[in-house]
Amino acid sequence: MLIVNGRRADLELEALHEISRVLSLSTDLNKAFTSTLTLVDLALGLENGTISLFDPVTGEVFVEAAPQMPDEDRILGRLRPGEGIIGRIFATGMPMVVPDIAEEPLFLNRTGTWRNLKEDPRAFVGVPLQDGRAVLGVLTADRPYRSGPTQLGRDVRFLTLVADLVAVRVRLSHLENPHRRAAQDVPAVEPSAERFPGIVGASAPLRDTLELIGRVAQSRATVLLRGESGTGKELIARAVHDASPRAERPFVTVNCAAIPETLLESELFGHEKGSFTGAAQAHVGRFEQADGGTLFLDEVAELSLAAQAKLLRAVQERQFERVGGKRTVTVDVRLVAATNRDMEEMVRQGAFRLDLYHRLSVIAVVVPPLRERRDDIPHLASHFLRVLNEENARHAELTAGAVDVLTRCRWTGNVRQLRNCLERLVVVTDADVLEPVHLPCQSPGGSTCLLERAAPPLVLEVGRPAERAPDPAPTSGPLLVAGAPREVDDRERVRAALERCGWVQAKAARALGMTVRQLGYRVRKYGIELHRL
């Protein structure tokens, strides 16, 4: 949701976030560009926005989107490179600011947009859509003449960021349609789940996400996967790699929350022999391991500010030095990052660097929560049940009633929680036919769904009473062990340390040899209830 009152920096950030969402979600370029320009106007008051693209067939720059311009005017806006202001920006690849349009000889007003410059003098800003050295088009907007130079300077910087996002989107559509000159009739790429064999589900929101993944996979653009915990971001990161031309090269994961601060630099960039105590051998870091392939920066928002500063250059230039080394290493790595945190809020609070945020979120892909794609639940349930039956030598089946209950659950822990719920059922319940009553959330006396305990109390949006009295269902803690042994060990280790340390997080973090942030991450992830003494 766009904030309409607030500081300019906040508005810019909010608008950029919304624009990157619009550009990545929409399959229709013209609509995406129209929304982008509307957002630019709403947030910053930059009016009469236009996005023009180069047409290699006619050799002209044409207006692709201009929400405030009638279509018949838009069609007139075709210029040769170098002609008029837009043609000049296109030919030079340089931004242009015109404080008073009426005074500018290059100004042609071929579209007739500005009919009343005497009463309503305007200042004009235009920036190129740059893809490396190539210029793909031009983005322009204007505002009332009285705007001072500081304001216009900020407009150029902001519009350049918007133009970068737009250029990535244009390039992606060129990649899939090299023979098409204009974007407006680009057909949607055939979706979706069939192209990604490990990913189960065919709901419209998931298909949209996968379609976008299919597009971006072809480029080297950095992708930021957003979405709640357990929605499948890690799975999708892998899918980006597998669908890319880099599929045969390494896919390397770094869990930014799991690596202790002191080791992070050496983990990412490697170290030379003897560079610090304990560095008996030279070590190749994850960036180098991923050379030619993909580096997945999981839980990227958990990085400390110091770590973010170290990462920035490598993300920007794909260059770094090993710890204790002098030689600059250059790698060819495609970056995918993921987070379930509100990064915009973190940027606002100074917990995440704005520059790194922009570098990482070139293409933001939102993985929708499970409750927004309930059509996937029956498919996922039957998929997990098949796998779990095999693992546990069982033949359990879900009744239609049980599937119905699963389909209505809120699944605050998303797909991971669904899997854990089913695993618990398969391991704990002797019955081969699993009915609603076997589900922990359906037992009398409130929720016994352990995974929901730390979440808001309502488990079912539409409650369904149990159809008959339940079997005495064992519901105590250790049953969770069946879920994910490694996670449970870690959870218990963290919980026990907190208990030993009187629930003082700083103390427990020291005892565990991790930072308070890393501990906090685990507390949230495992839903550990913090007791107050």
Ligand SMILES: Nc1ncnc2c1ncn2[C@@H]1O[C@H](COP(=O)(O)OP(=O)(O)OP(=O)(O)O)[C@@H](O)[C@H]1O
């Ligand atoms: N569409 C899907 N099809 C099959 N399995 C899925 C799907 N989505 C998620 N999963 C499974 O659900 C579990 C959680 O997914 P994943 O680890 O990718 O979540 P995440 O978004 O990275 O969560 P977090 O933010 O907590 O790290 C994994 O076991 C994953 O394999």
Ligand SMILES: [Mg+2]
């Ligand atoms: Mg994850």
